[in-house]
Amino acid sequence: MQTILKTNDLTKKYDNKVVVDNLNIEIKEGEIFGLLGPNGAGKSTTMNMICDIVKPTLGNVEFMGKDFLKNRKELIGKLGYIPQDLAIHGNLKAWENVELFTSLYGIKGAELKKRIDESLEYVGLLEKKNDYAKTFSGGMKRRLNIACAIGHHPSLLIFDEPTVGIDPQSRNFILEKIKESNKNGATVIYTSHYMEEVEAICTRIAIMDNGKIIATGTGEELKKMVKDDTSSITLEEVFLTMTGKKLRDY
Amino acid sequence: MIRYLIKNNIKLMLRSGTNILLFVITPIILIAVLSSAFTDLMAHYEEDTGITVGYEIDGDSMTEELMDAIKEGADKEDFDLKEYKGADPKETLKKDDLDAFIVFEDGSYTVYRSDENKEQGKIAEYTIGKIYDRMASSMLPGEPKSELLTVEHPDFMPAVDSVDYYGIIEIVYFGWCAIICGAGLFASEKKNKITRKFKVSNLSELQIYLSRYIPIVLVVFLGTNLAALISIPLFGVHWGNIAISMVVITFSVAAASALGLMVYSIFENMAATVVVVFVMVWGCGFFGGSFETYMFAAHSQSVKILSPIYHANRALVELSCIGKSDYISSSILYDIAIILVCSFIGICAGAIRRRGGKA
Ligand SMILES: Nc1ncnc2c1ncn2[C@@H]1O[C@H](COP(=O)(O)OP(=O)(O)OP(=O)(O)O)[C@@H](O)[C@H]1O
Numbered sequence: 214m215q216t217i218l219k220t221n222d223l224t225k226k227y228d229n230k231v232v233v234d235n236l237n238i239e240i241k242e243g244e245i246f247g248l249l250g251p252n253g254a255g256k257s258t259t260m261n262m263i264c265d266i267v268k269p270t271l272g273n274v275e276f277m278g279k280d281f282l283k284n285r286k287e288l289i290g291k292l293g294y295i296p297q298d299l300a301i302h303g304n305l306k307a308w309e310n311v312e313l314f315t316s317l318y319g320i321k322g323a324e325l326k327k328r329i330d331e332s333l334e335y336v337g338l339l340e341k342k343n344d345y346a347k348t349f350s351g352g353m354k355r356r357l358n359i360a361c362a363i364g365h366h367p368s369l370l371i372f373d374e375p376t377v378g379i380d381p382q383s384r385n386f387i388l389e390k391i392k393e394s395n396k397n398g399a400t401v402i403y404t405s406h407y408m409e410e411v412e413a414i415c416t417r418i419a420i421m422d423n424g425k426i427i428a429t430g431t432g433e434e435l436k437k438m439v440k441d442d443t444s445s446i447t448l449e450e451v452f453l454t455m456t457g458k459k460l461r462d463y
Numbered sequence: 464m465i466r467y468l469i470k471n472n473i474k475l476m477l478r479s480g481t482n483i484l485l486f487v488i489t490p491i492i493l494i495a496v497l498s499s500a501f502t503d504l505m506a507h508y509e510e511d512t513g514i515t516v517g518y519e520i521d522g523d524s525m526t527e528e529l530m531d532a533i534k535e536g537a538d539k540e541d542f543d544l545k546e547y548k549g550a551d552p553k554e555t556l557k558k559d560d561l562d563a564f565i566v567f568e569d570g571s572y573t574v575y576r577s578d579e580n581k582e583q584g585k586i587a588e589y590t591i592g593k594i595y596d597r598m599a600s601s602m603l604p605g606e607p608k609s610e611l612l613t614v615e616h617p618d619f620m621p622a623v624d625s626v627d628y629y630g631i632i633e634i635v636y637f638g639w640c641a642i643i644c645g646a647g648l649f650a651s652e653k654k655n656k657i658t659r660k661f662k663v664s665n666l667s668e669l670q671i672y673l674s675r676y677i678p679i680v681l682v683v684f685l686g687t688n689l690a691a692l693i694s695i696p697l698f699g700v701h702w703g704n705i706a707i708s709m710v711v712i713t714f715s716v717a718a719a720s721a722l723g724l725m726v727y728s729i730f731e732n733m734a735a736t737v738v739v740v741f742v743m744v745w746g747c748g749f750f751g752g753s754f755e756t757y758m759f760a761a762h763s764q765s766v767k768i769l770s771p772i773y774h775a776n777r778a779l780v781e782l783s784c785i786g787k788s789d790y791i792s793s794s795i796l797y798d799i800a801i802i803l804v805c806s807f808i809g810i811c812a813g814a815i816r817r818r819g820g821k822a
């Protein structure tokens with residue numbers, strides 16, 4: 214498998230606080246890579262640096278074998294970023310939201326119309342395409358947020374906690390869709406602090422704490438690091454053993 | 464590429480409801496209130512004092528017909544004409560307490576105005592000028608009057624009806640508050656961190672700027688021009704030349720939008736933007752005749768011409784009452800300069816802000 218994304222000593226400091234600390238991760242094409250970590254671990258900051266929303270203090274990102282920032286113009290359209298905070302206009306209808314963001318990648322006319330319907334269909338909102346986003350429930354807004362990032366058919370999808378604050382049905386729906394996208398060829402980076410989710414869909418998991426990756430592997434491998442008998446331990450226990458029980462969001 | 468962005472931004476602005484109404488309804492209400500409040504004041508300026516004008520004919524420059532017309536016109540406008548022979552204009556002005564003194568020469572005339580009764584002098588000058596022009600052109604129909612007579616027009620301001628004045632001025636003033644129209648868009652962009660997502664695309668800073676600028680100009684353009692059109696049947700505002708007036712208003716709106724957007728790009732905060740823009744626009748309006756009619760305001764001309772609102776006001780008012788104005792081009796050029804400078808600063812401010820990692 215080819216490497217699609219690689220970070221080299223990626224570091225972010227705010228004032229003198231190191232938020233992401235010399236991060237080196239490598240993601241292969243076709244993976245669903247899970248980034249697991251408590252609140253404030255630096256997951257979103259890492260994703261923002263990968264997408265060039267936040268400039269790293271040090272280090273760089275290689276995407277599809279090229280330095281991302283140096284080849285930004287060519288590569289940016291291959292990224293699909295689903296932000297943790299909903300990025301949709303409440304006063305626009307569902308289809309208008311998708312139109313706005315999909316058109317940013319140079320898609321227009323009949324093709325744009327097709328992509329809008331396709332994206333909405335994908336997240337199960339086609340029937341609601343003419344409804345204002347502000348009238349949507351939390352789960353529907355999350356799904357619309359996803360629809361806004363997939364219309365340009367990106368090769369790497371970055372989901373930053375796409376399931377916060379939604380019910381099990383919506384969550385299950387979104388997880389299924391992520392798996393489906395992956396089957397259709399997209400590589401996925403998925404951040405969360407929900408163990409079961411990550412265990413259910415990710416092919417590889419990295420545990421992040423205080424800006425550092427403290428362990429990487431499949432679910433099984435991570436469990437083995439803590440206990441030989443992997444059947445008697447959950448990923449949550451692994452997580453708590455590795456990151457400690459102290460509250461993080463201080 | 465930004466076609467769809469512009470389209471959706473327009474929708475966002477229009478859907479934020481009230482602030483669009485503001486642009487059509489508020490000026491209309493203000494025209495009604497201000498014009499009626501100032502009707503008496505304006506009437507005072509127009510008629511009040513019996514205006515007395517002295518005149519002298521140099522040589523045989525005047526035909527009887529022309530003189531008759533001037534006398535008749537003066538009668539209609541309710542002011543007295545006194546003929547002098549061999550008098551010194553300046554001294555006579557003072558001595559006989561005249562409002563103006565006119566010397567008719569070959570093919571032209573010179574107006575002397577009293578320092579004390581400035582306004583009456585201006586009105587007299589304007590009236591005589593109009594009669595003179597009309598007569599001159601009717602004597603030789605078809606020929607441009609300028610070939611027949613060289614009429615000197617010193618810097619005078621015609622008297623204008625208060626409905627016309629305030630009708631015109633309020634619409635310009637509201638056009639300058641254009642940035643308010645963007646409030647709905649900006650609030651939604653900010654709350655939902657939309658520009659953060661723009662960074663995950665090839666959208667340039669210029670495109671982000673245009674995706675805001677063009678919708679604001681379009682919406683305010685529609686609002687102000689609609690208000691201008693509504694003012695005709697509703698109040699009977701005379702625009703003189705509505706097409707040229709609309710061009711002047713449109714440039715004004717484009718400049719106002721650039722100014723507002725520049726301030727917003729610097730602060731990225733609507734409340735701060737509103738305060739700063741209102742103070743600036745109020746200042747320009749204060750010196751530009753938006754509150755007190757500029758012809759009677761005490762500010763010196765050199766202060767007035769700094770205000771872009773003054774240029775637009777004067778261009779439009781003169782279009783309304785004399786059908787032409789030297790201020791049309793100065794108004795438009797001033798607006799273009801504002802558009803270029805403010806857009807440049809606005810784009811740079813946005814780039815600096817976004818490069819700093821804040822979205
Ligand atoms: N713009 C900023 N200025 C200063 N500190 C920041 C900024 N953005 C993030 N931080 C800090 O960086 C740390 C990591 O934040 P980040 O959002 O990346 O965490 P996270 O792992 O995504 O957490 P969560 O699970 O809560 O989303 C936090 O302590 C946060 O306070």
Ligand SMILES: [Mg+2]
Pocket residue numbers: 256257258297373374
């Ligand atoms: Mg986060």
